[in-house]
Amino acid sequence: MNRGEWSEAYALLSLIANADFVLSDKSLADENSTQFKVKSILIPSNTPNKFVSLVVQDQSVIANYDGQQSSTPLTDIESVAKALFQKISSSSSTTFSFNELDTLWTKFFNPQIKATRSEKSDIKLEILDTSTQLKSIKGFSIKSNLGGATSLLNASQSTNFLYEAPHKISVPNITPKKLGKFVKPLPLKYLGSVNETYKLNLNKVDQNLESLISHLLVEYYGASNREKFVKDLLAIVANKNPLSLSNTSDYKIIMSKFLRATAFGMVPRDLWDGALSASGGMIIVKADGKLASFYLDDSHSNANLDNYLLEHSFFDTASTTRHDFGKVFDDKFFKFNLLIRL
Incomplete structure (x- = not known):
């Protein structure tokens, strides 16, 4: 896959490893808010309208799909994420392979990484607002600053x-x-x-x-x-x-x-x-591997976006x-x- 697609996989692994959904300012710096937390991650499967659900439980990630379940130690995901970031950062080619993800992706029931042409949402997150204890599932667009600028509107x-x-x-x-x-x-x-x-x-x-x-x-x-x-x-x-x-x-x-x-x-x-297919907002992979996040349901984050x-x-x-x-x-x-x- 290309660097942008690998960055989406990296963002997914990083979100799993850190449940706090830290919002960013207009310069992509953390605002140190802990109001929102990621409760689960939903990734499109190869079957239309079906998703793989990922939830962190007791230092393990539980993947659920169509009645099937698997468990992966959180440390394994952190290790793969670190190796993937190094690969993305050091690769001299725009398109490359990363075989270390294969085993992990199989345990996740091989979800899709790239959104369809008409779909702006790359992943769906179940977000908990700790101030109200309300949960909502929203689609998010993933962009990457690893290796250069990312496209907001593709040319055609x-x-x-x-x-x-x-x-x-x-x-x-x-x-x-x-x-x-x-x-x-x-x-x-x-x-x-x-x-x-x-x-x-x-x-x-x-x-x-x-x-x-x-x-x-x-x-x-x-x-x-x-x-x-x-x-x-x-x-x-x-x-x-x-x-x-x-x-x-x-x-x-x-x-x-x-x-x-x-x-x-x-x-x-x-x-x-x-309608907004990515109604949750945007997650950006910064050059240092950290994630910047904007949440449309939060008025302050909305303005920052x-x-x-x-x-x-x-x-x-x-x-x-x-x-x-x-x-x-x-x-x-x-x-x-x-x-x-x-």
């Missing part, structure tokens, strides 16, 4: 946005950046998402979102100072106020809603009903040949691609 041809220039475009040795710098001063016609489903999804989040993203992409690809962070591009667009909003702080609000929808529910090619997404997400450039963008067709039409990383 469905994340292309279409533009029309006012006249014929001629850019020698064209690249997306060269094209961006050429068209940035022009009075462009913003035609929006090339994917009709994604267009509907974006309008469900906010009616101004599709236009906002179109402007942000022009600023990103046409940047002279290599601006790429969402917060910096937002500041540039808000200063120009191309949507003629009465309050320019609304640009940040609109983008925040988009980042949240993208992180927890919406995918480009599937019509979105507004919005700030984290706005401050740390950035645009990136995908393969132009694979995703068919960054070139001119019919003399004055072109596409820019939306790829967002954390």
Whole structure:
């Protein structure tokens, strides 16, 4: 598997080894709250709508699946987690094997690690709120900072946005950046998402979102100072106020809603009903192997998450040949691609 997929397995092992669900601030530092605890972990099995349940009891992890049960010493899981972290950190290859997990995974009845294309939730956690003694089962998205940035929105041809220039475009040795710098001063016609489903999804989040993203992409690809962070591009667009909003702080609000929808529910090619499949929040594997956590049911953590997404997400450039963008067709039409990383 790739580094991100192995990181999901590592996050799972780390959650088992530490029952405290420690929330993080916008910089991913621990807030030292012990209000929430992980009571059990539910991982999708290879059978649709069935899960493997993992519970810590008396220094052992009990795995339950479809009437079957197995027990594993907690020390074995901690040992495998440590070895897996070292492998992820030291591997020079993006994709690699880690056979030490095979025996443990068999005892866990071979659950799935990677979420499906339309599913933002990687694992489900049963969380106990110690202040109310209430339990809830929520889906969480797992992201990894091991070995580099992680994707918040994967690039595809469905994340292309279409533009029309006012006249014929001629850019020698064209690249997306060269094209961006050429068209940035022009009075462009913003035609929006090339994917009709994604267009509907974006309008469900906010009616101004599709236009906002179109402007942000022009600023990103046409940047002279290599601006790429969402917060910096937002500041540039808000200063120009191309949507003629009465309050320019609304640009940040609109983008925040988009980042949240993208992180927890919406995918480009599937019509979105507004529901969050990862309704619990996000778990991030930090470069030092520790976990940072955001819990949507906690209002303070919710605010920290919005700030984290706005401050740390950035645009990136995908393969132009694979995703068919960054070139001119019919003399004055072109596409820019939306790829967002954390």
